[in-house]
Amino acid sequence: MSYETISTSKEGHLGVITLNRPEALNALNTKMVTELIGALSEFEKDEEVRCLVIAGSEKAFSAGADIKEMAEITAIQMAMTGHFFPLWEKVGKYPKPIVAALSGFVLGGGLELAMSCDVLIASETTQLGQPEIDIGVMPGGGGTQRLSRTVGKYKAMEMVLTGKRIGAEEAKALGLVSRVVPKEAYLSEAKKVASEIASKSPVAVRLAKMAVNKAFEMGLADGLDFERELFYLLFASEDKVEGMKAFTEKRKPEFKGK
Numbered sequence: 001m002s003y004e005t006i007s008t009s010k011e012g013h014l015g016v017i018t019l020n021r022p023e024a025l026n027a028l029n030t031k032m033v034t035e036l037i038g039a040l041s042e043f044e045k046d047e048e049v050r051c052l053v054i055a056g057s058e059k060a061f062s063a064g065a066d067i068k069e070m071a072e073i074t075a076i077q078m079a080m081t082g083h084f085f086p087l088w089e090k091v092g093k094y095p096k097p098i099v100a101a102l103s104g105f106v107l108g109g110g111l112e113l114a115m116s117c118d119v120l121i122a123s124e125t126t127q128l129g130q131p132e133i134d135i136g137v138m139p140g141g142g143g144t145q146r147l148s149r150t151v152g153k154y155k156a157m158e159m160v161l162t163g164k165r166i167g168a169e170e171a172k173a174l175g176l177v178s179r180v181v182p183k184e185a186y187l188s189e190a191k192k193v194a195s196e197i198a199s200k201s202p203v204a205v206r207l208a209k210m211a212v213n214k215a216f217e218m219g220l221a222d223g224l225d226f227e228r229e230l231f232y233l234l235f236a237s238e239d240k241v242e243g244m245k246a247f248t249e250k251r252k253p254e255f256k257g258k
């Protein structure tokens with residue numbers, strides 16, 4: 001597939017999506033959102049792809065939704081089309097793990113996109129924020145909910161109500177990114193983590209991702225029940241037999257995702 005506002009590639013078991021609107025700091029417009037959904041669907045169907053990487057450029061992962069486009073959209077148009085909602089749905093419920101390779105500006109919808117991913121690797125230059133308040137609106141892609149659950153009420157309030165950005169180190173201290181790396185290494189590190197995930201059993205990875213995500217939706221008792229059911233289910237997989245056999249035979253397992 002060829003795209004205008006993103007590019008995609010396959011590197012072994014990795015599907016890589018790169019946001020590519022440098023003239024607008026990778027602002028998310030309708031075209032880009034549509035193309036992102038298309039690329040995510042392609043990689044979802046591709047059995048060779050076990051883990052995704054979403055990256056922007058060194059200057060900007062994404063500066064958020066395209067304000068120039070949004071300025072023309074009415075409330076009715078937004079409500080009728082869901083605007084970007086299908087993207088958050090797609091990424092939020094994506095069955096394969098997604099590593100976000102962050103650098104430069106990660107703002108508004110860009111941060112909301114990143115927060116819907118699973119592992120966030122950030123360059124030391126990364127600046128994260130929800131600046132929607134500065135243009136008279138508020139986060140609409142899950143920002144108020146995901147940010148609060150991640151950094152707690154008071155930091156989330158400060159970020160959402162003032163629009164102020166935070167740097168990579170502060171984000172790491174708050175648990176908003178998984179790891180901070182030198183700016184030359186953010187993409188290679190993201191691919192390294194993604195490759196490591198891709199080397200594990202795809203069945204175990206998928207269920208483990210589901211279980212961790214449930215922690216944000218369920219109470220502890222229900223979450224523990226959910227985890228136990230998935231754990232039992234994994235004992236029916238060929239990958240479980242292979243993983244444990246390989247351990248006792250002191251060799252690397254060959255996981256097939258079955």
Ligand code: DAK
Nearest residue numbers: 024025027063064065066067083084085108109131140141
């Ligand atoms: N939209 C459109 N164009 C943008 C942009 C954006 N978000 N951000 C940057 N650009 C464009 C600039 O207009 C400029 O283009 P030209 O003027 O050269 O044509 C170019 O990118 C370079 O930007 P600057 O000249 O401003 O570069 P600086 O380094 O001086 O500043 C900046 C970088 C990132 C601090 C600044 O550009 C900035 O403040 N950008 C806006 C950031 C922002 O407010 N982002 C939040 C947008 S609102 C929804 C879900 C989610 C959302 C909406 C709906 N639904 C489910 C319904 C999300 C909303 C948002 O994200």
